[in-house]
Every structure is written in C-alpha cells, then in structure tokens.
Amino acid sequence: MLESWTIHRATRVGALAFALGIALPFGAHAQEWVFRGGPGNPGPSIDAYVNQVGPEASIVPHGSLQIDGKSVNCGKRPTVLNPAFDSWGGAFPGFLILNTNKISGLTTQVKLYIYSHECGHQFVGADEIQADLFAIRRGVRWGWLDAQGMEDICVFISKLKGDSVHPPGPKRCETMRKYYQKLIENGTQTTSSPVDSGAHTLGPTR
Ligand SMILES: [Zn+2]
Numbered sequence: 001m002l003e004s005w006t007i008h009r010a011t012r013v014g015a016l017a018f019a020l021g022i023a024l025p026f027g028a029h030a031q032e033w034v035f036r037g038g039p040g041n042p043g044p045s046i047d048a049y050v051n052q053v054g055p056e057a058s059i060v061p062h063g064s065l066q067i068d069g070k071s072v073n074c075g076k077r078p079t080v081l082n083p084a085f086d087s088w089g090g091a092f093p094g095f096l097i098l099n100t101n102k103i104s105g106l107t108t109q110v111k112l113y114i115y116s117h118e119c120g121h122q123f124v125g126a127d128e129i130q131a132d133l134f135a136i137r138r139g140v141r142w143g144w145l146d147a148q149g150m151e152d153i154c155v156f157i158s159k160l161k162g163d164s165v166h167p168p169g170p171k172r173c174e175t176m177r178k179y180y181q182k183l184i185e186n187g188t189q190t191t192s193s194p195v196d197s198g199a200h201t202l203g204p205t206r
Contacts, residue, residue: 032087032088032089032090032128032166034090034091034118034121034126034128034165035090035091035092035093035126036126036165037093042093043092043093043094044092045094046059046078046080046092046094046095049080049092049095050080053080053082053084056082056083056084057080057081057082058080058081059078059079059080059081060078060079060080060081061078062075062076062077062078065079065115067108067111067112067115068108068111070108070112070144072112072115072116074096074115074118074119074122075119075122077094077095077096077119077122078095078096079095079096079097079098079115080095080096080097080098081098081099081100082097082098082099082100083099083100083101084099084101085097085098085099085102086099087099087102088102088103088106088114089103089114089115089117089118090118091118091119091121091122093122094122096115096118096119096122097118098114098115098118106156107149107152108144109139109144109145109146109148109149109152109153110149110152110153110156112135112139112144112145112149113135113136113139113145113149113153113156116134116135116138116139117131117132117134117135118131119134119135119138120132120133120134120135120138126165128165128166128167128172129167129172129175132172132175132176133175133176133179135176136150136176136179136180136183137179137183137188140180140183140184140188140190141188141189141190141191142190142191143190143191145180150176150177150180153173153176154173154176154177157169157172157173157176158170158173160172
C-alpha cells in the first residue's frame with residue numbers, strides 16, 4: 001500500500017476535492033486514487049487538476065508519453081505527471097496520473113502495468129480487478145508482458161495491503177497470474193499496432 005498519507009497532502013487533495021465538489025474515496029489505507037464520482041459528477045478537467053496541483057505537475061499530451069522508451073497510449077487521453085502524487089498512478093475520467101518519482105525504481109513491465117491499470121479504469125470504471133485484468137490483457141496483446149514481467153508485477157503488488165476497494169495484493173497477484181496463464185494458453189495474439197478505439201467504454205466518459 002501507499003506508505004502514508006501526510007496531513008499536508010491529504011489536506012491539499014481534500015481542498016481540491018472541496019473546490020471541485022467531489023467525494024473522495026480515500027482513507028488511511030488508500031493505495032491508489034481513482035475517481036469514483038457518480039452520474040452528474042464528471043470530475044475535474046485536466047486543467048483544473050493541474051492548476052490545483054501546482055507547478056510540479058505537467059501534462060503529456062496523447063501520443064507523446066514514453067515509458068522507458070516505449071510509446072504508450074490510452075486512447076486519446078493525456079497523462080499528468082505529478083511527482084508528488086500520493087500513489088504510483090491514478091485516474092480521473094478523461095486523463096491519467098503518473099507519479100514519476102514513485103515509479104522510477106520499478107522495472108519497465110511493472111511501470112507499463114501501472115499505466116495500463118490506470119488506463120483500464122477509463123474503460124472498465126472503478127472496478128480494481130477489472131482494471132488489473134485490462135492491464136494484463138493489454139500486456140499480452142501488445143507484447144510487452146512476459147512470464148518474468150508477470151512475476152515482477154506479482155512481487156510489486158503482493159506488498160500491498162488491501163483496502164475497501166482493492167483486494168489484498170497477493171490475491172490480486174493470483175487473479176492476474178491465472179488470467180495471464182489463460183491468455184497464454186488460449187494463444188492470445190499479439191497485435192503489432194495497438195489500436196485503442198475507446199469504443200468499449202463502460203466507465204466514465206468525458
Ligand atoms: Zn485501480
């Protein structure tokens with residue numbers, strides 16, 4: 001899990017939430033910040049978010065983000081790099097958040113998993129398991145996830161405790177590992193050109 005929520009940080013995020021009139025899902029055990037607003041509550045615009053975070057945040061437009069030299073995308077959604085973010089990554093409807101400091105020591109496949117998990121929220125909504133499976137499916141289809149990467153993801157995620165919305169890390173590892181095996185056994189094809197039409201969005205739309 002996220003080691004701690006500092007009072008400063010929680011206050012700041014709380015202030016953002018207050019300013020934007022949104023309900024925040026986090027608590028002492030939060031490990032990832034995913035917007036869970038309901039109908040009629042679209043969340044902040046990316047500009048509003050960046051303005052609230054301050055000068056340390058920067059926007060990477062769609063098509064420009066690279067992770068360890070690999071180009072990644074989440075449909076046409078931009079990414080906010082926020083080195084002070086409380087978790088490795090997060091998601092609001094319409095954009096993603098990556099903490100460049102927090103992910104810097106991780107392996108490439110774990111970084112890609114984190115990005116893809118947050119991207120998954122754009123398509124599957126707030127469900128954490130479905131976002132995990134989205135990331136694994138993407139990794140296999142796009143060819144960046146192999147057995148070693150799956151193990152790296154498990155080592156990473158298994159350290160996380162669960163909270164009200166995230167199952168315990170070891171359980172998430174087990175679920176993802178089984179799904180990875182199934183995809184491999186079914187011969188899921190790698191696609192050479194990742195196309196992400198956004199047509200299957202069931203979650204937040206912008
Ligand atoms: Zn998530």
